[in-house]
Amino acid sequence: MCDICCDDDEGLQSFAMKCGHRYCVNCYRHYLTQKIREEGEAARIQCPAEGCSRIIDARSLDLLVTPELSGRYQELLNRTYVEDKDTLKWCPAPDCENAVECGIKKKELDKVVPTVACACGYRFCFGCILSDHQPAPCELVKRWLKKCADDSETANWISANTKECPKCNSTIEKNGGCNHMTCRKCKHEFCWMCMGLWSEHGTSWYNCNRFEEKSGTDARDAQAKSRVSLERYLHYYNRYANHEQSARLDKDMYTKTEKKMVQLQSASGMSWIEVQYLNSASQALQTCRQTLKWTYAFAFYLARNNLTEIFEDNQKDLELAVENLSEMFEKPIAELADSKLKVDIMDKTSYCNKRRLILLQDTAENLANGMSFKL
Amino acid sequence: MSSLGTKRLGKELANEQVSKSLPPGITLVKADDLQEWLLDIQVLDQNPIYAGETYRLKFRFGKQYPIEPPEVVFTKQENRPIPMHPHIYSNGIICLDLLGSSGWSPVQNVESVCMSIQSMLTGNTKNHRPEGDADFVSTNKARPKDIEFYYHDNEV
Numbered sequence: 001m002c003d004i005c006c007d008d009d010e011g012l013q014s015f016a017m018k019c020g021h022r023y024c025v026n027c028y029r030h031y032l033t034q035k036i037r038e039e040g041e042a043a044r045i046q047c048p049a050e051g052c053s054r055i056i057d058a059r060s061l062d063l064l065v066t067p068e069l070s071g072r073y074q075e076l077l078n079r080t081y082v083e084d085k086d087t088l089k090w091c092p093a094p095d096c097e098n099a100v101e102c103g104i105k106k107k108e109l110d111k112v113v114p115t116v117a118c119a120c121g122y123r124f125c126f127g128c129i130l131s132d133h134q135p136a137p138c139e140l141v142k143r144w145l146k147k148c149a150d151d152s153e154t155a156n157w158i159s160a161n162t163k164e165c166p167k168c169n170s171t172i173e174k175n176g177g178c179n180h181m182t183c184r185k186c187k188h189e190f191c192w193m194c195m196g197l198w199s200e201h202g203t204s205w206y207n208c209n210r211f212e213e214k215s216g217t218d219a220r221d222a223q224a225k226s227r228v229s230l231e232r233y234l235h236y237y238n239r240y241a242n243h244e245q246s247a248r249l250d251k252d253m254y255t256k257t258e259k260k261m262v263q264l265q266s267a268s269g270m271s272w273i274e275v276q277y278l279n280s281a282s283q284a285l286q287t288c289r290q291t292l293k294w295t296y297a298f299a300f301y302l303a304r305n306n307l308t309e310i311f312e313d314n315q316k317d318l319e320l321a322v323e324n325l326s327e328m329f330e331k332p333i334a335e336l337a338d339s340k341l342k343v344d345i346m347d348k349t350s351y352c353n354k355r356r357l358i359l360l361q362d363t364a365e366n367l368a369n370g371m372s373f374k375l
Numbered sequence: 376m377s378s379l380g381t382k383r384l385g386k387e388l389a390n391e392q393v394s395k396s397l398p399p400g401i402t403l404v405k406a407d408d409l410q411e412w413l414l415d416i417q418v419l420d421q422n423p424i425y426a427g428e429t430y431r432l433k434f435r436f437g438k439q440y441p442i443e444p445p446e447v448v449f450t451k452q453e454n455r456p457i458p459m460h461p462h463i464y465s466n467g468i469i470c471l472d473l474l475g476s477s478g479w480s481p482v483q484n485v486e487s488v489c490m491s492i493q494s495m496l497t498g499n500t501k502n503h504r505p506e507g508d509a510d511f512v513s514t515n516k517a518r519p520k521d522i523e524f525y526y527h528d529n530e531v
Contacts, residue, residue: 004441004481005379006386027442030379031481034442039476050480 002027004048017060021049025064032065042076092129093122102126109138111368132290135363136298143375144297148237155230166195166219195219236300243293247286257282260333268337277342281329281349288322288356303372314359321352380440384409387484401489411435414489418496424459425496431455434485444479446519447488461501466512468519470505
């Protein structure tokens with residue numbers, strides 16, 4: 001008798017593994033279908049008997065289930081294999097089914113940024129699965145993303161809509177009314193426009209034309225100082241965000257490039273291989289912008305020393321090269337066909353790639369030698 | 376319900392009604408359909424926590440029974456309280472690995488589940504609810520089988 005369906009018909013087809021727990025084929029099939037389809041199990045499906053820890057092997061499974069389910073089983077089996085192995089990770093790109101192998105250890109992640117490239121072309125960090133964030137190490141990236149999620153909008157708003165009281169530094173929002181401000185906290189009276197003492201304003205109640213008075217300039221200097229940290233963050237954030245946006249536009253650019261390449265082939269009689277330089281240029285722009293974006297998060301946390309200057313020079317060189325290439329790249333078709341421009345673009349492309357590698361090599365070396373950050 | 380479930384529950388029912396084979400302390404109260412059954416259980420030895428009480432269990436069978444576990448809870452009625460146990464919440468939900476998909480085996484049946492619950496009560500000496508009972512009871516909306524139980528105390 002089958003202990004699952006309690007059926008004891010004659011000629012009931014049954015199945016058992018080496019453990020000897022025998023059930024009818026129909027029940028076994030139901031059981032396996034449930035485990036594979038509903039519970040997503042594969043490598044850990046046990047014999048249906050209570051307390052029996054025998055795992056269903058692939059050969060028994062193939063005997064019992066439909067080829068379709070058997071395919072799903074293999075898929076799940078591969079998935080657990082990759083998930084259980086530290087040196088393998090799934091490529092996070094949408095619809096990509098590849099796994100990537102990398103031997104990086106968790107404790108090395110503060111010294112190395114393990115970017116890997118999948119065969120599908122997607123580049124990501126093996127440490128944290130985010131898209132390529134060289135030169136910034138994972139921990140720094142995590143902090144930066146959190147800071148941006150928490151602070152960016154608030155900081156922007158504070159910067160745009162408030163000023164600090166020249167006397168006690170409380171942050172004040174002017175939400176209407178005249179320029180005569182009285183700080184709620186310390187009762188200091190000042191002019192919103194020039195930040196100078198209100199008592200010096202005399203009768204110009206609603207208009208301030210006293211921008212160059214001494215009390216005003218001093219107050220503005222003090223204010224500027226108190227804003228340095230906020231402005232510093234926004235400086236890096238805006239550049240980071242700018243490159244991020246450009247990277248997004250690169251996606252559109254890529255499709256445009258493809259169209260341009262086709263147009264160019266028909267307009268100038270160039271062959272497919274002769275227009276590939278546009279593709280290379282587009283790729284270079286994307287990768288370089290991605291790197292540039294993260295150099296700004298990296299720079300935000302970087303402790304200032306002699307190495308910083310070299311880093312900033314490298315960053316500046318790469319940025320300049322990228323913007324140059326970007327400008328050339330957006331020229332109309334007629335000009336793109338010009339052979340001189342083509343050579344220029346090819347030169348700039350390889351220059352950008354070279355600058356990027358120099359920057360990354362430099363930061364990778366410094367990271368490995370224990371670079372210091374202000375976290 | 377799948378034909379497998381119908382056939383199986385029919386057999387279980389016939390077995391219990393015809394031969395009255397249920398072990399002492401376990402009685403079938405209602406089994407009108409193949410979706411929901413009610414059973415009463417008692418603890419037969421002299422465990423002071425449960426002496427003289429009868430408890431009501433409600434079984435609900437899903438489409439996949441017996442491949443999937445049934446949903447089993449205590450229900451409160453007059454003369455039918457919820458038993459005190461560090462793995463039984465005051466709303467009747469039972470935290471028992473046997474009733475989750477990883478601890479369930481299709482070889483289990485209504486009778487064996489009742490016996491497991493009975494022995495879980497018999498062996499218990501702690502007269503209290505699980506940790507965080509009040510919170511769980513007031514916030515939980517998930518079906519028992521979808522709850523990821525955290526076993527605070529594995530010695531019970």
